[in-house]
Structures are given as C-alpha cells and as structure tokens.
Amino acid sequence: MRVLMIGAGGVGDAAARIAVERGFFEAWVVADYDLSRARATVAAAAARRAGETRLVAAQVDASDEAAVAALAKEHGATHVFNAVDPRFVMPIYRGALAAGASYLDMAMSLSQRHPEAPYEKAHVKLGDEQLAMAGEWEASGGLALLGIGVEPGLSDVFARYAADHLFSHIEELGTRDGANLAVRDADGNETFAPGFSMWTIIEECLNPPVVWEKARADAAGGDVEAGFFTLPAFSEPEVFDFPEGIGPVECVHVEHEEVLLMPRWVDAERVTFKYGLGEELITILKTLRTLGLDRTDPVSVKGVQVSPRDVVAAVLPDPATIGPMMTGKTCAGLMVTGKGKDGAPRATYLYHVSDNEETMREYGAQCVVWQTAVNPVVALELLATGVWSGAGVKGPEAFDAVPFLELLAAPKPEGYGSPWGMEDRTP
C-alpha cells in the first residue's frame, strides 16, 4: 500500500505519528499547501521509529484536482487519504479517481440548505456530491471509503456492530458526543480553544441539523432519500450522561455525516446525531450567526477581501497546538435503542474515550485530533491486509465491524491499544 495523505494539520500530523508504528504500508506521502508543515510532520513521525524511511513530504494545492491526481500518480499512490477541511473534499475525491487510487476521508462533501424551507426540508445533503459519483467509482474498481474518522467513522462501525451482534430491531441509532475538556492559558485561566477546526464547528453546528426516519422513507415507497429532514440549529436539547467520569452534558442536534451514512447500510427506525456543545460554545455560535461572522463569502475590509469565518478561525489557537494546555477526556459513541437478539427491549451505548493526558504523552497529539486520526489508519491497515475490501462508494458501516474493533482495541504491538466500551442502558 502506498498512501498519499493530503493535509498536515492536527489530524494529518497525528495520523502520520500513529501510522509510522505500523508495518502495513510501503510509502506515506505527507502533502500540504505549506511544504514546511508537511516536512515537520514527516520529521516528527519518522523520529518515532528507528531507521524509518517510508515517509516523504510534498507540496500540493488541495483545491486543484489535477495537482492531486498528478501527485498521486507521481508517487504511485494506491490510496489517497484526505485530511484537510471539507471544503476540499471534491477536488481531492476527483483527483484520486482520476489517478486510479482508492480514497478515504473523515468528512464528506458539504451540504446546501433548502432555499425555501431550510429548517424542514433537506436539500443538497452532506456527501450527496460524492454519492452521485458512485457509478464512476464502481466502474473504476476503486474504493471510496467516506467518513472514516471517529465521528463519522468509529460511530458508523458501532452501528454495524450493533445491528450484526446486539440487536434484532433498532429503534434509534443516536450518535452522542461529549467531553469535559478544558484549555488553560499561560496564566492558568480557562480559555476558549476548540478541539478541532472552528471553520468546521461553525459549518456543522449552524447548518440545519439533519435527521432520518424510516417512516418517512417508507411513506415514499421505501426511498431512503425521502427519509431525511432538517430541524433548526440547536434543536431538542438532551442531557446525556457520558462514561469514564465525563458525566452529564447537554447535547443538541447537529448536522453530521452519520445521519447520511447509516440509513444506507443499517436498518433502523431513526438516525440522529447530537453533540455536547455546552452552553459557552452554543452562545458563541449563536453570536457569530447574529453578527454574520459565520459567513464564508468575502467581505471588503479596508481594501482587502476576507471571509469572516476565516478570520474567526484565524484568531483562535490552532487546534493542533493546544494539547499541552488541555486537560480532560472526549467521548465519541453511539446510543442504540431497540430490541436485543432475544427480542427484549435493549439500550446500549457503544463508545470510545480519548484522554488528552495519554495522547499527549504517547503521541504529542491532543485527544480530539488523535481520536479522529487513529480510525482511518486502522481502516487503511484492514484494506492493506485485505480484511476489508470492495469497490464503489461506501461508508464504514458497509464493512464487517468486528476486525476493526478488535484491531483498534488489541494491545500494541498487535493492535492500536485503544479500547472501546459498551454500557447497558436498558431502562
């Protein structure tokens, strides 16, 4: 396997540090718009393993499909791994296809809200642009594995596992994410510093959240597409009790890939995603919306053109750099309700907790980016070893969950040493 990873931000950097401990690939090209950043990632990752020579740095403009394809061909990439923000999904996706490489990402092509009823009807949904090219990918024989980070990603693997091994009937697949992270500045005062890209947080939290219901799909003759609808941002707050000491966090609906992926491969009555934003972040997001600072179209400011959302992201600390100032844990998981294999009511929370102290100590990566980065590396290993295989456009729930969960949890050096958990929450 020869991997071209595009993006040496927080997640790309952590993925390289994780991957370098594994033997499944022959080459791992780290490409970034900023070559010095790519080189820094290569240096930091290679330093983790004596005599490491498989990593090389390259420069690429991720918005340029032809440049992506050319770079993939130049390095004989068998897999293009997209680790930049979702604005660049389509050129990388098309570039990989053009180069005859397989493709993996951790966030899907962006949505567009319904022009008349943005908070009721779905319009262009997350991943729609990618799914529309399913025929081309099948014809090429290549695989596009969409949404294989932690959420989407591990949450989708949990959905497959629940359907295959725990439940006979699923009422709701409800991804629930919460944390007790805190970031302190040099003076020890708690400060606001998001764990991942503020651009993406604004995008997913202010967009109308999407929900899927089988009853709506059935009413349209079983058309999966007809099951999607939207709600206002921050809808249906719910206090969810997270494990391993994190405790109760208020969660609200957020637009997220799981809702788009799970109904296509897993049978359920309802699919939702709720994120434990917390009061401070909700206030910040509402204020940005009120002021129009969530806008992505450029405004003219004293003679220069800038996108207000880019300015918001630019004034905040780089999520890749906040690890040393951060304490706490983050939990990604899937709450599944329905009937167990025995037909009795069942509610189970499948989850994965990442502790910042541990990820900083072992990888020099903050816990949110580390937790995102480990999953695509596990998936690449399963593809490299042939445990997972296929062609076309697929979500993580299209594959057998068991080898993934085993490889993730198994102690090093066999596995990745990152256990997941399961809590019975049957009332």
Added chain:
Amino acid sequence: MRVLMIGAGGVGDAAARIAVERGFFEAWVVADYDLSRARATVAAAAARRAGETRLVAAQVDASDEAAVAALAKEHGATHVFNAVDPRFVMPIYRGALAAGASYLDMAMSLSQRHPEAPYEKAHVKLGDEQLAMAGEWEASGGLALLGIGVEPGLSDVFARYAADHLFSHIEELGTRDGANLAVRDADGNETFAPGFSMWTIIEECLNPPVVWEKARADAAGGDVEAGFFTLPAFSEPEVFDFPEGIGPVECVHVEHEEVLLMPRWVDAERVTFKYGLGEELITILKTLRTLGLDRTDPVSVKGVQVSPRDVVAAVLPDPATIGPMMTGKTCAGLMVTGKGKDGAPRATYLYHVSDNEETMREYGAQCVVWQTAVNPVVALELLATGVWSGAGVKGPEAFDAVPFLELLAAPKPEGYGSPWGMEDRTP
C-alpha cells in the same frame, strides 16, 4: 465661521443636514477619505435649503495630520469639526492646531489600560493625549472643545446646569443612557444592528470602565488625576428607569469621556457613566472578547492582513443606513444626586430623548446619530455668535449651559426644536 468637517459617516451626514438650516456659518467643507461619500452628504444637505451654496466636498486622509492642516488652510477654516471615529483624534487635533483653527470633537483620544492592574488603576486615560497639549492651545489662542456630541456633550452641559442652577452639593454625576430601539430586517424579523460604530462600542464597552471619586483625589492633596480608578467591564449592573415610555433598562459601567471631563470643571463627590447595553449586546461583546475578535492588531488570514475588529464592523449594517428599519427612542441623560439649592436632599434626572420616527421623517437620519450630531452644531452656533468663547482645551461643562439648552430646545426657526427634560427623582 468657516467649518471643515472631517467625516461623512452617519454623524457627519446628519450634522450637515442639521447645520444647513442655520445661518451662522459661511462655509462648511465636508471632507472624507471617500470623496463620493462627502459629495453625497453635500448633495443631501444642500437639497434641504433653496439656493444653498455654502457646502463643498473634499477628500482627506484623517490619519494624516499635514493633510488635515493643508485642507483647513486651503479653505480658510476657522473651526475643524472631527466627525470620524476616535482612532483619528490626534492627527485631526494636531492638524487643526497647526492650521490655526479651533477644534471640536465628539469622542476623545483613546485610553491605554494599566499594564499590571487594568481593572483597578487608570493609566493613559481618554483625552490624556489631548489635555497634555493644553499649553500649546492656550498659547495659540485657539479653542479645542472636546466631547461635544450627546454623550459626551449634552450630558456635560447638564452637569454644568445642575451645578449652577439646581444643586448646592453634588454627590454623584451619573450619566445614564438607555433605549428601546429595535431594528427589523426586510422580512420583519428583529436583527442586531448597533446604532453607532461597532468599533467604538467594542472599544468603550470592553475597556476597563473608569470612575472618579473626590475622596481619592482629596487623599492625594486635591489632585484631580488621583481620583480616577477602573473596574472590570460590565461592573455594577443597575436597572435604570428611562422616561418617555422607554422604561427600565439594565445599565453597566462603561469607559466614557464624561467621567474624565466633569471632575475638571464641576464639583462632585463621584462621577460615573452607565450604559444600558442590554443582555444581547453584553453577550455579543463578551463573546467577541472570548474569541479575540475585539483585537485591533492585524492577523494574517489566508495571505492578507486584517484587524479582527474591523471585520466585525464590516459585516454589520452601516449605522447610517439602518434608520428606515429602526423603531423606538433613545435617551441620553444625567442623574444628579445631592442637595438642592435649599439644602434638602435632591435627585434629578436631566435628559434628552430622540425618537427615530421623528429624526427619520425630518432629517432622514436615524435617531442615535442625529442626537449625537445636533449638539456640535448648536455649539458651533454659540461660538459663531460669540455667546460661547474661550481659548485652550475645554470640555462642554466649562461653558454656560443655559444658552446651549435654550438654543437646543427653542422651536424652529429660532432654535433647533429639540426639547430636553428634567424629572425629579428625590426619594
């Protein structure tokens, strides 16, 4: 009198429309960085009076002291009237002095917080840079009349009036400002649109508010400067009941010029300024501070350099343009407590209310900018007619309040037809 007005934003535009109805000046030059904006103001103002030829438009860079002086000389300006935001106070102030013209502004030179104890000790205060040049102004024979908008401005005139005509001893001079303004978008939904420059709102509301106490000054041997101290932003919330149907509004300490001006000319135990920000604006300001979007130093955003605070101001509607979407009234006033001329306890609120419906109908100007703009025009008329005169650097409270208040309130065409009020609030 020949006036050079610098700035054709909301306040400058309204001032020209107000002034053109008066006969006290021979020339009124409207200068702006954007010549087309200056021309639009001249056209709109001149159209209000048949055969009007006294207004001309000019281009100027307000940050360029020499350019200001040259323009003042070119037009033989006797008075330079600064109607731009307070970042440009010093070059305009110095340019006027260099040109031998008198000077008026509505906001004073900016403060700098104390490096060690920003929320306890005053450091470089509002107007300090200007007051430091008092000797030069006295020597020149010219007058610099600082802070002659509505607040500071009319509030300071009220202080002089209270001291001369209502009180024998003043406990507190407390400026209190509140409004019931609402702005609706094209769909009729209430929207956030500040009544004056968001740059200035951020500056004055997030800076440590300053308070003056005579006891502190006395403890330092009667040194006025020693009476100033600071508090954290949004300190000491107080619900103040505003007149003419506005009603109760929560007010908090805000850094404002009155606190710096009044103690220098009016005898009082304590001088404060509280502004009825309201919950939404306080949340917005706290969020901007949390994110660092209040910063004025440039950040690098995808290859361009911008000041985050300029971006915040740029995404919001121009305060000059929101009049047609606005409803409600704004109230500027001074709450005075102490002992009346008879020695008995007295509490009086002196105030001026501006109704958006009225200012839009009569001047095409929204009420907050109109209320700011009318006062310097009244002052210019008093200076033109010799009713007010003097040299050196002075605040509005250095002059007799009665002719000002009479001219402001007298019906047109004798006066400006804008009455002020007085409410007894003795407990």
